[in-house]
Amino acid sequence: MAKKSVGLGRGLSAILEEVEEAYQNDLQDKSGLVIEIDIDRIKPNPLQPRKIFDDASLQELATSIEEHGLLQPILVCEDSKDTEHYFLIAGERRLRASKLAKKDSIKAIVVDVQEEKLRELALIENIQREDLNPIDLARSYKELIEDYGITHEEVAKRLSKSRAQITNTLRLLELNPDVQNLILENKISQGHAKILVTLSKDEQSLVANSVIGQKLSVHDTEKIVKNFKENKDSKVSLSAKIYTQSSLNQDSIIALNKYCDTLKSYGIKAKIQKNKCIVEFSNDEEVKKFSKILPI
Known part of the structure; x- marks a missing residue:
């Protein structure tokens, strides 16, 4: 079947509408928008927001x-330097x-896209159509804002999302790199992350490791934080807390060890x-230091 490219003459909103229509009608598509392409003719997307x-x-x-x-075609554009590939x-x-x-082949929609618009289209299309990890999504929002000099409000308008959703997702990038990786690996949820972002970088790691080691719910994490x-500046008495699990998997053991190393x-x-992190105190100063890291 001869290909029929989707053009960018009316802007990105128009192309996304045409792509959406093709997605909805591709099983009986007669327009030529959806074609079969040899898989070995398709090059990876250098702008892919999803990392894992x-x-x-x-x-x-x-x-x-x-x-x-395949029920939904992929989206490709011709390589301007090698028209046999996409x-x-x-x-x-x-x-x-x-x-x-x-x-050997795959359904695809060929987009006639200007090179300077490729990055923007790749970001918007992926954000709209893929179930991105929250960190990947936040990075995509950040790229749109920084690369195109637009505001949170403009991103929200382009993607039909609330400004609060854009801003709250971007806040996840304030988490320290270790915690961001835990989200990318789906070891902690976006709900946990929204709570952790209110803490300092060191505190984020401590609480995150506790979330994993003790399998804490979002509600439990919220109470801990x-x-x-509330207790950061209050007087504390000499005491100790033991974190334990009767049966730990490998991830929990690693998290528990990290927690103890941080302490x-x-x-x-x-x-x-024996699968316990035992904390010992010699004086009141050590207890005060511990209370600043995690509530007792």
Whole structure:
């Protein structure tokens, strides 16, 4: 089938509307927007916002493609320097899963896009159509704002989202890198992250490791952070707290060890003993120091 490219003459909003229409009608598409392209002619998207792909999820999608075919085409544009090949704009999960399913070709919509608009289109299309991890989503918002000099309000308008949603998601980038990685790895949720972002960088890691080690809910985490803030400047008595789990998986053991190591870095005596992190105090000053890290 001869290809019919979607043009950018009416701007990005117009192209996204045409792509959406093609997505909805691709099973009986007669317009020429949806074509079959050899998979080996498609180059990876250098602007892909998603950084981590879950292997199990990809295999599930590959199995679905084997059984039912690809239900939603990918989005590509021609390589201006090599017209026999295409750059992937959106649909990397679908492309990867199709390769796993040993497919030789894939449904695609070819976009006639100006090079300077490729980045913006890739970001917007991925944000709108992919279930991005919150950190990847925040990074995509940040790229739109910084690369195109637009405001939170303008991003919200372009993506049909509230300004508060844009701002709250961007705040996740204030988390320290270790905690951001925990979100990328789906070890803590966006709900936990929204609470952790109100803490200092060091405190974020301590509480995050507690969330993982003790499998704390968002509500439990909220209470811990609230008590921590309320008790920061209050007088504390000599005491100790033991964090324990009767049965720990490997991630929890790693988190528990990290937690104890962080305490030691503050000069607090802590040790692992039979899946317990035991904290010992020699004087009131050590207790006060501990209370500034985590509520007792």
